[in-house]
Amino acid sequence: MAYRVYAMDFSFYNSMGIYSFETRCEMLKEIGYDAMHLSIWHGERWRDAAKLGSVKGKYGLDVAGVYVVLDLSLGESHPRNEGILKMLETLEGCSTVELAIQSAGSHLRPSDPAGDDAVVKWLEKALEICERRNIDILLYTHLSFWVERHEDAVRLCKRLSHPRLGIVFCGYHWYAVDGSNLAGILDEVAPYLKQVNLSGSRRNPHGFGNVATIEPLDEGELDNFALLGQLKRIGYDGMIGFQGWSEGGDAYLKLSRSLQAFRDMERRLEAHPHWAELKLLP
Template sequence: MAYRFYAMDFAFYNSMGLYSFEARCEMLKEIGYDAMHLSVWNGERWWDVKKLSDVKQKYGLDVAGVYVVLDLSVGESHPRNEGIYTMLETIDEGSTVELAIQSVARHIRPSDPAGDDIAVKWLEKALEICERRNINLLLYSHLSFWVERHEDAVRLCQRLNHPNLGIVFCGYHWYAVDGEDIQATLGEVAPYLRQVNLSGSRRSPLGFGNVATIEPLDVGELDNFALLGQLKKIGFNGMVGYQGWSEGGDAYSKLSRSLKALRDMDRRLDEHPHWAELLL
């Protein structure tokens, strides 16, 4: 089965500014992506999601999801955190929201289960809205954030055991934080896995967080062909995205190269699935 592909809007950010919403959609449609993706960040721009209702009609694209960042160290009632609740109440029913939890308290470090109770309290309130409005809330693991490892997301999903709560597998953040035993990681994530995004990457102090680069999907040391093969092996059938954060340069060119790479990897895996079976 061929995957459907989306692009996160991270690729449209650079040191000179951000491409307009309209230009982003037009480029993605012309390049050939199946869906677009929107970043709302800290919930302070939640009203941007109103533009998503017309994306299918205007541009012929689906909406893969909306990315937001939760930071409870500034307080649950902070406008940017309250803005996420507001967004959940106003976004189209049936939408997908990807949630990166940056911090739960200033004294709690990344991946520390001591923060679970704080996060669960916020998530329970959010999931009440999600259940009522049929919204998928997906935990997004992120280097240096409190939910830093995919195992952290699994721990929260197991505790809450809610049908509207799932996980995004982020290829870059797995590679940058750990990069070990992809079979075991995906096996643990599989019951909750709803969406995937991938990046080309190589370990370098010049990369994001001084850990690893984020690059188009046709370059880098990270073997996305083998990673995609493992996703097929566990039966993942959702959409696969290109991340593209902080790459800069000509967005159209990098988006085109990455979609070409995704389609070629997908074709090779369908024709030769055993090629992705690496010897450990």
């Protein structure tokens, strides 16, 4: 089975600017992607969200999701956080919202369960809207954010037990946080896993967060072939995206390379599934 693929729009940022919404869609269609993606952040790009309803008809692409950031240290009623709820009420052309939770409150460190009650309260309000509008919220793990580990996302999903709440497995952020126990983490995440994104990466103090780089899939030391084998093992069959944050440069070229590398991984895994069965070093 060939996975359906998308590119997060981070791939289209570089030090000179950001490619337009229309150009991003045109490039992705020409390269051979199945879906596009939109980062709304704290609400800076609501205007582009209004264009999502026309993407399928105009470009022949699906919309994999929109990415937003919740920061409860600003207060639950802060315009940025209220804006996410307003977006859920009006979003068209997309049924997936990727939610990165930057903070659950002031002075809380990443993964601190003391923030659970505040986040659950906010999510309950958001999920009421999602029920009415058939939208999924997928928790997006992020280095140095409050939901930093996939275990944090699993904890929230178990507590809320809501069919509209799921998880994005973020290959880079798993690797950057500690990069260990992949099989065990994927087994925990599997019941809630609705989306995946991958990156090439290598440990480097000049990388993102002074921890590791984010690169096309044909670069780095992170073994995405073995990671893909683990996704196959747990039966994941949803879309897979390529992250692209901080890659910069010629977006078309790098996205072409990542897609070509990914399709080659799929080919090898289909022909030789046992190749992905890595053993721990002694």
